[in-house]
Amino acid sequence: MKRFLKGLFRFFLYVFLIVFLIALVAGGVYFGSVYMGVKKDFNKVVSVNMLPLPTKVYSSDKKLIAKFGLQNRIPVKLKDVSPWMRYAILAAEDARFYEHGAIDLVGIARALVVDVLKGKIVQGGSTITQQLVKNVYLTPARTIDRKVKEIILAYRIEKEMSKDKILQLYLNTVYFGDGAWGVEAAARTYFDKHAKELTISESAMLAGLVAAPSYYNPYKHPQRARKRTIYVLRRMYENHFISLSQYKKAMNAKIVLIKPSANLFGLIVAPYFTDYVRNWLIDKYGEEVVYKSGLSVYTTLNTTLQRFAFIAVKSGVLSIKKKYDGLQAALVAMDPKTGYVKALVGGFDYSKSQFNRALQAKRQPGSSFKPIIYLTALTEGYLPDDTIADMPVVFRFNGKEWRPQNYERVFHGTVTLKYALTHSVNVATINLLNSVGIGNVVSMAHQLGIEEKIPHNLSIALGSLSVKPIEMVRAYAAFDNYGLLPKPIFVTKVTDKYGRVIYQAKPRLRRVFDDVDGYILTGMLKDVILYGTGRAARIIKRPLAGKTGTTNNYRDAWFIGYSPDLVCGVWVGYDDNRMIFKGATGARAALPIWIKFMSNALEGQPIKDFPIPRGITKDIIDMVNSPPQNPEDLQKDKPTIQQLYENAIQ
Template sequence: MKNSNSDVPNKRKDSKKGYTKPIAIILIVFIVMITGAGLGFLTASLNTKPGLTNDIRPPASSQIYDINGNLITTVHSVENRVPVTLNKVPKNLQNAFIAAEDARFYQHMGIDPRGILRAVWSNIMDRGVSEGGSTITQQLAKNAYLSQERTLQRKIQEAFLALQIERQYTKNEILELYLNQIYFGQGAYGVQAAAHLYFGKNVEDLNLAECAMLAGIPKSPNYYSPLNNLKAATERQNTVIEQMVKYEYIDQSSATKAKNTKIALATRQVNSSGGKIASYFVDYVTQILIDKYGADAVYKDGLKIYTSLDLDMQHAAERAMGKLPAVYTDSSGIKQPQGALVAIDPRTGHIKAMVGGRGNDQFNRAVMAERQPGSAFKPFVYLAAIENGMSPSTVIEDSPISFGSWSPVNYDGKLHGKVTLRTALENSLNIPTVKLANQVGVDKPLYYAQQMGISTLVLHGSTNDRNLAMSLGGLTKGVTPLELASAYGVFANNGIKVEPIVIVKIVDRNGKVLEQNNSREKAVVSEKSAYIVTDMMRGVLTHGTGAAANIGRPAAGKTGTTSDYKDAWFVGFTPDLVASVWLGNDNDGYLNGITGGSIPAQIWRSFMTEATSKIPYRDFIRPSGVTIDNTPPEDLNKTDPNKPNDADEKNKDKEKDKDKDKATDKDKSDPSIPSSTEPKPTDKTLPPPPKSEKGESQSVAPPPPKSDKDKKNN
């Protein structure tokens, strides 16, 4: 028995050995497979130079289509390239590129480990390939031999090519090749062609200011082109200059002088007959593609780009914008005033039409012009009031008030006594709007504007938008027509924000889908509040300041006219389409009495009447449980503006029982403290507005508006 029992452990050992052997074999096979796959991938990656097929493949133009598959245009570019030797390139231009693109160019061997580590960390955090950390040598390798796609294999190829280039060429030879290879926009390759395009001179004649501006352009050739967007180009130029100071290529005195040097741009060739159909939209799409895939891919790889544009709506937009008045021609040969129109489907975010000007230049005002919105910003104030527990029939007094040295006045210069919020918004009264902003607090309208898509707000610093002047549209930077249209789309879409989409799908010449974009949605405003403010804005078109925009079907909107008539807006929407129209001078000159309720409203009506002609009649859908009391007190002159009327209180009591977002005891006891689930404030985002009791007042003394004639804000 004893011997029999002693055999049991031995059998268990044998059993373990029996299992261990197959596991070891499987493990070895797995390691061999992984190693083989890795070596195969590395071998494929090391084959850095494209094959013969790619070498002899002829260039093919790309094609841009609208949402219905109609061809908009064929994109191609004749290369404008005049190679120059490095000794003809000013040292300031060489240093500007090194400071801006690759500060360790003379120290690394083609790849920069520091840059790679930074890129790896960024890509891990973003869960994708979002940052390259490319050196000048890597950029040369990519531009000369590789595609612009952001894949691991392409990055490995780029790195090995860079190492090969560094072994075969000197640093100066690499820099010369790079400066002659890089793309500057509008068909210009290399610094010599770019110098002629932008400054009308040879590269060796560029001064420091011009060198810094030129070095800043390749980051985004369309956006930073001084011919298209001098403001953005100058900001980028200043960044390059500061980089040159940082790496001790110039001193601070030279930097200051360069920043103050007036840039003389080459004369633009103006097409007086106007551009091609959707020219601004095509430029916008093209630049997005160049930024992502590179100029060669766009102009030579035969891409098929399917966009959100609707050609029928685009034609309607361009016909409507033909109503722009022509007052004078500026020094660049551009007629003024200029204008912009952008239309978006609020449910999908698809940009359906875009006009960025008169068609005889490339400055796309629809997406690049940051202009003061005037009273077109007021709906965000009224939204904050509705979210704060008020209603369209809440009464506020239109009476004199001062904040320090600033005393807001109404457009008509009159006082209207006690008015409802609905009346104040329909007639764009300034004094009640300022009082309302003071009552709910300035952060709340800014918060909703930002959540709904306005990205240009300045929230911190010595000059910012956190003051009462913002309630009348007096902003530090202003807004773009695209973002204002997108923000109004939240009202049309029941409180849901949808990111604007311009490119729906891209297919390469072999039929491979490179990207496909779907709508991205986010609830940013309660459905109830979005509907109530929309209902209030319907009156703007039926009998308010925007009556000239009435299209005879359910629609809502708002006029905007800034101080001294420098900017005029009409932004409005139906349940299916939102459009913003802006009118102004590029040089910030006056519009001689044009208001948002006149020409912009007429242009909007002309466009929307045609654009919605094939869209079935549809009204705004009232959310369940929402009731709107439009009956003001019988005698407003005897009503205390600070005391809610009985109808408001009854409706509020009913809504409180159904409101899922009812304030907690903590909110009521200390409304200034966000709940633990709310994000903390950052330099870019305001915290969610604290829930507060009706009647709460947060007095804020604002700086005076930029002009003492704010009475013209309507």
């Protein structure tokens, strides 16, 4: 039995030794091949031409409109960096940098213990040399090959370069957020000074950003940035980089940031548009890829239309206020067939305010919301020549009375739907809303892409809800498309630095309502321009459809309209919701901007009318093309206002 067990032991020992030798040889071959393969990568790390490639953004007419990443980098030598900055980055990232080799086993063990005790990843074990290698790799893939190469490269760098040279390279390649690559660019971006002039507290703040630049961004998250700065200062003191008195003084020092650059990240053309694209890219790929990987981004923007939009907004605002006083305007132009955003202006001056009102502002649409009510009525079987009451009416809610009025304080008795929409008759629209059902209209609005919560009451007939301009333009694009709702698209394609397509967008259209209803609604909105509140647009002399919008106390002015191939929406107002001016209707404040843009945009284009859907009857066509019927023709004996009030319904 003993002999059997002894033989069995020898057998397993031989097997183990053979497997071990095979693994050793395979491992040696693998590591040897990897080591030989990193020669090029080592040259890349130490090369002076190793700077990351910027992302380039192009318009639909193939013009370069923005670069993200390249401009904001200013290489410096270590001697031109404040000693406090050097100490701060060591304290924050690798306090034992000058004591260990490429890999810090003590640091890894300490980080592992802390992470286990905390139950989550709190500390990292990577040395500054390892981080330098990671900074040079433009795609942060987590693979075994990547990690092995990183370790080998780190050892080679430590062998071939001095610690000061490694730290210099690191400080010139690390990202500090807000588009600042390298310590010199960071010092100028946040403090408008050179890296050699940084104080202890300023250095601690910058060093704290490296771990998570967006999360600790001092402009967006000042409290997080402050906590991180305190952490770095404490680390500087604990590692004897600063004295106790210096620590206390730095803790109490006030850090003064400069105003963010108005030309942030190298924006060249259409700053509100390219700013949106930049944020979209960062959300999709991360800051590191966007600012370092040499992406090529192809957008929907047309630079000619964008120039027309910029001019229209600038001149339009200044025609309202000769001396600029903060009045804002937004414009969105979209191809209804594709959803491609062709032009976008988010405010009067990007350098003064980066808030993108075209995409972010939530404002009351006023009467520009009314077409959604009339569309709902059409889908419920109403026709343009059907009539609705325009009489004094009293609604009682919770013991309170509401007596809605028309803009001119005049009632017409009975009006057709076509007349009520053409002339933006408030009370008739409220009655129509009450008839078709608030729930049905709210449902239609949401189907048309309005995402905001809509009040469930009759006041939405006057546009009491909040919407973004881009949402209204998208809804009107569905009107233009006779029921097909497009998804707004800003970016059509993204390629990597090798030209490989990594993202491609295709138009997506969703059927919301029948094409006949779309044709009828467009005919009614054509009448707004031919006979109603938008008739100033007749100067363009081509088939157009649209609607004005005005809110209480003239706080918001809108005009949203379209040709068969282009939809454009304009909003005008103040950010603080004060009055634009007394009498600032959509026709007076927003429509002139729309006319200027559309006149230029459509100049030289073939004159096209809106198409007639297949299968539509001649009666419907005649009804759409006939002018709105005058209310006086509908009633012989028009009652007095007093009589109407006496008959007011609840």
